[in-house]
Amino acid sequence: MNLKAPRGTRDILPPASEVWDYVETRIKKIYRKRNFLEIRTPIFEETDLFVRGVGDTTDIVEKEMYTFNDKGGRSITLRPEGTAPVVRAYIENKLYGKPQPFKLFYFGPMFRYERPQAGRFRQHYQTGVEVIGGDSPLIDAEVIALGNDILREFSMDNWKLHLNSIGCRECRPVYIEKLKEFFRNETVCRDCSDRIDRNPLRVLDCKSGECAALKNRTPSILDYLCPACSEHFAQVQQLLETLEIPFELDHTLVRGLDYYSRTAFEFKTRELGAQDTIIGGGRYDGLSELLGGPSSPGMGFGLGLDRFILMLENNRLGNLETNPLEVFMVTIGEENVQKEGWRIMARVRKAGFSADMDLLQRSPKNQMKAANRIGARFTVILGEDELKQGVVQLKDMYEGTQSEVRIEELIHALEKKTGEGN
RNA sequence: GUGGGUGUAGCUCAGGUGGUUAGAGCGCAGGAUUGUGGCUCCUGAGGUCGUGGGUUCAAAUCCCAUCACUCACCCCA
Known part of the structure; x- marks a missing residue:
């Protein structure tokens, strides 16, 4: 046979599928225990949702989307991430009229046209949560704690929580100006010299030698946060300390999507090679308005199930006792x-x-x-x-x-x- | 999108410097006298040697291209 699953996709067969089912079921239980309810959104959306929501200068929108015209001439995109669709559904279904904040979880495939490698696929699976309709630091802590709980529930401990605040519409522009100024006076790699104007935050994330060398001298966003963001971030940290969740401040942590504001975090492991982020998320206070909805600040994360299960298998936790035929x-x-x-x-x-x-x-x-x-x-x-x-x-x-x-x-x-x- | 590695049965792999019917182990199917598994023994099925070109009397083996996998860059889940 010369037909194969398309590049970057794969079949999940028994007995692996039993492990997947087990993992999903168990994570769902954790969600339900915390009063999160499931949302199922379409696997494809109008392209514009992602262009506006995720940001047209992001890598995802610039080169990673599966976009096509359907027979009615509409531009359709297979969803590359889960947050924008959930917020769209929140607005469209007027969920802001329900008791707030609205706490949702989802499971499902995401699509990105990337070069596959360990822990990276063109169709991968995520589960995630979104808490919409509130900007209290309690929500941030609750969401991060939930991620922490999932990892603990599966006895994973070889990871670190990276935490940052990337400010808001008030303070971030000020910082970005400072940053541009700083980089203009330094030598950065070729990619980054293009980035300085378009998306300077991403230079922070660059791992190439010359850029990485600047890291400890680069101005930190944390020094430029406005009083409101600063206070918010301080409270998030306090709450995490109260919950005894260890974290590491990482001012170079910038998430790839434009909609993030204030709290950004990633749970990273060292076990998965270069694709080391297992849970990534943050706050997106302006996203709802960006999509034409009311002001509805939100906070959430995505967890990569492919990577999660890869990690379980590395720790021999993948050999879950499946029930034998009786x-x-x-x-x-x-x-x-x-x-x-x-x-x-x-x-x-x-x-x-x-x-x-x-x-x-x-x-x-x-x-x-x-x-x-x-x-x-x-x-x-x-x-x-x-x-x-x-x-x-x-x-x-x-x-x-x-x-x-x-x-x-x-x-x-x-x-x-x-x-x-x- | 860029670079490195890999590509022989379902799986793990052998197949020096090109030479006739491409092998092994495991797995799979069947059998070793009356209706019973695991161990052993026997037998069998199964391969476009990733694909397409090229060099050659002759290519799994050499060359080119292509596809896929893989690792890294990039980016993220």
Whole structure:
């Protein structure tokens, strides 16, 4: 076959898909415990949403979007990130009329046209939260704490929380001027000399030798925050200290999207090679207005599930015990026996056990073989003789023991055996 | 978008300096006398040697291109 999954995409097959399901389910529980509710937004949106929301000078919009015209001539874009769609939905559905702040979570694929590498895909999966309708530092702390909780819940500890404030519409322009001034008098790399005017904050993030060398002399945004932002940021830090969540101030942390304001944070690990951000987020107080909505400050994060699961696997936490098949039905005989076996299996399933049987009309021996390879806990064997007597052989595949039970006693016997095990 | 590495059965890999029917282990399918797994033994299926060109009497092997994977840059989840 010469058809392949497109570059940067992949199939998630069993047993990996079991791990994904497990992770998603467990994260969802954490959200629900904190009274976050799910939102599902379209996988594609009008292109303009991202151009306006994410920012037209960002890398995402400039070169990473999957954009196309649909048959009606509309410009459509596969969503590259989750926040702008959620805020769009918030405005469109007038969620500001509900009790505030509105706390949402989402799961789903995101699309970016990038060169794939470890932990980076063209279709990747994120889960994230957005708290919209409030600018209290309590919200910032709650969101960051939630990220912290998820990592802890999965016993991950090889990461650091990087924290910064990138100010607001009042103070950031002042800082940006200072920054431009500073960089103009220094030598920066080729990419960055272009950036100085268009998006000077990003120079801070540059890892190239000459730019990185400037880091400790570069003016820090934290020295230019207006009183309101400064106070807000101080409170966020205090709250994190109260919650005993360790963090590291990092004034070079600038998120790539334009809509961020004030608090910005990333949970980074050293285990994933160059793609080290596992959770990234921050506050976006102006986004709603940017999209034509009312003033509705918000705060959220995105968590990269591909990277998250990669990290779990690195720590051998990926070998999660998946539930083994409980019963494999083995029939020995003609059609009448198979039919009765089928009925028995249906009853076993109805009683709450997972059950399967041979679907290839194999010999008894090969049915047993199959049961063994699948890892079934029990086999229930039915032959002509058993059928006549109304019994089955119940075999414990782990212990190799086998006993005869009446068909009507089977469920009871299974319950007893599995009860003993646990 | 830029640079490095890789590309032989489902998986992990062998296949010096080009030479005839491309191999192994594992896995998969079946069998080793009456209706029973795991161990052992036997048998079998399965390969456009990533793809397309080129050099050559002859290419998995050399050259070019292309695609994919991978690592890094860039950027982020």
